[in-house]
Amino acid sequence: MTKAPEKAPHRVTLEDVARRAQTSSITVSRALRRPEMVSEKLRARIAEAVTELGYVPDPAASALASRRSNVIGVLIPSVTNSVFADVLAGLYDTIAGQPFNAQLGNTRYAPGIEDALIRVFLGQRPAGLIVTGVDQSPVSRALLEAADCPIVQIMDLGNAPIDMMVGFSHRDAARTATEHLIARGYSCPAFIGARMDPRSERRLQGFRDALAAAGITEGARVVTTTTPSSVALGETLLAQLLAQAPETDAILCNNDDLALGVQFAALRRGIAIGPELGLCGFNDLEVMAAAHPSITSVRTFRREMGKLAIEMLLARIEGRDPDAKVRDLGYALMPRDSTRRDRA
Amino acid sequence: MTKAPEKAPHRVTLEDVARRAQTSSITVSRALRRPEMVSEKLRARIAEAVTELGYVPDPAASALASRRSNVIGVLIPSVTNSVFADVLAGLYDTIAGQPFNAQLGNTRYAPGIEDALIRVFLGQRPAGLIVTGVDQSPVSRALLEAADCPIVQIMDLGNAPIDMMVGFSHRDAARTATEHLIARGYSCPAFIGARMDPRSERRLQGFRDALAAAGITEGARVVTTTTPSSVALGETLLAQLLAQAPETDAILCNNDDLALGVQFAALRRGIAIGPELGLCGFNDLEVMAAAHPSITSVRTFRREMGKLAIEMLLARIEGRDPDAKVRDLGYALMPRDSTRRDRA
């Protein structure tokens, strides 16, 4: 079987459907997009013709004529990070069945790539755009502000939304987690962080807020790296942390992968997670509750974020007002065995 | 700031660029797509005009005129499953910089959705299509065989490729893993599986192949469910397995999430992973090597699969022949502590 460009077999067009339904192409077009504008009888004939001929609309022609595509552009910094995978899941679930197509752009945490992708996406006259975070480059920001489609910034909050926003305060979330460690009686909490994108930096800030409020000095108990996060890295950072700050009795990890790695490393070193070393992750991936010991984490509402971002866009595309331009989804501390000093 | 549809400020077109460069739009078009067809002098003038005006091509117009879009459609059954996330990462890495756009379709393991998505994608006259697995519905298969673009089936192998294929034998991989368990002295290996899509079924088949070859009876040591996989499910399935087949001394898990869940559950029950219970996962996610004890798994080459799928498509789109129409990426057993009976 060859897949070489065979002679294109005439594509079924609105014209064809119209002929079959004994009407004009524009009426078919209307019947498909705004059925209420077409009489019931005609609508039925058209529907029949559509299925009989297997008509599929051409999005390119539609986009060209209407100067508006059905593309919803989604810019995320990483496809492998399961945090974003969850956002995407919520997003795809919500967009399914809607006449829109999510188109993914992978910025790889690089502002330059993000600028370029925004340009390309805007060139498609998207129905809407979803971008990650609130720390766009000046170039990106200018492009987005001039764009004539609705835009949602996700994953974070800030006081100067480009248009709409759905996220939560990373700083507050990390502060809450740190306060939990302190309340549980850990007196020398540490922070380890990988990747250290702007959201990670805000978490570190929240950690510091809590220490300051409790009058605890930070010492050398902050270890960060720009290396991408991984479970194995948790072990490395733990070693570094304990070497430079042996007084450490609890750790807030920038994310759950690191926390898991710390837990495995502690097991290996014979350190009792909970009694000897408190441990808290971030995001609350499914594995945290199932781990042994179970690991305390801060739950974030990632699927909901994807869902809401699409819903906000749809509202605006349909001319409705979204419930609010800025939505704070909050977070939820999930205390577990890894922060229990009295564990068996 | 309002994002309501403002008056569209005239889009920069080829015409505009042409006027500025004192030539015709078709020449600008050529200069952009096949620079070698345009004289060097003109090309320079055009390049200058393009940047000065900030020209961005309109993919819709291009698709309409050329009857060929720059979309590469990608159909996967799940966005959250990190196995597919890795494939996507390889795929996005490889497509970056190429004049193509990957467009994701989420089939959610439902043939009906897959049929519909294929229709929609084909309606875009894609440059190529990537579909997961070799078990398409008759409808999907017919659509794909009639499509006039190159197609790659990924994640599995089969003897009737629609066009091209890149994957590995799940059956052989599972057989190898089971043989490893048997070789390590485990005499009553079990299989637990979640989701049980066609690829999982083939792994189970491979498990059975190995038992048969070794003359081991299967007994009640196969526990499967159609529930989506998770770490927590590993614990549930382990309980069920041990209840119905207490003789079990090793487990091949359908994937790594389950294996991790089994390991945590074993820890909780005081079962020594390795000496008392052999454990093997599937896919070799990063966490397997970092776990304590480290967990034996079968490595699969997921990023490479994404990369190769794109490369094969690009080859065909550019009229070259891919190195081969069917590529077997194989797999690699990664023996670790979880299958060492002599572990401390």
Next chain:
DNA sequence: ATGAAAGCGCTAACAC
């Protein structure tokens, strides 16, 4: 409620 005409921005086909 329905239709005719025009054109979205680009490229294929064919000149020169």
Next chain:
DNA sequence: GTGTTAGCGCTTTCAT
């Protein structure tokens, strides 16, 4: 190497 013409399949605008 460069330009002209026509048209991709749809929607907009304006008429009826």
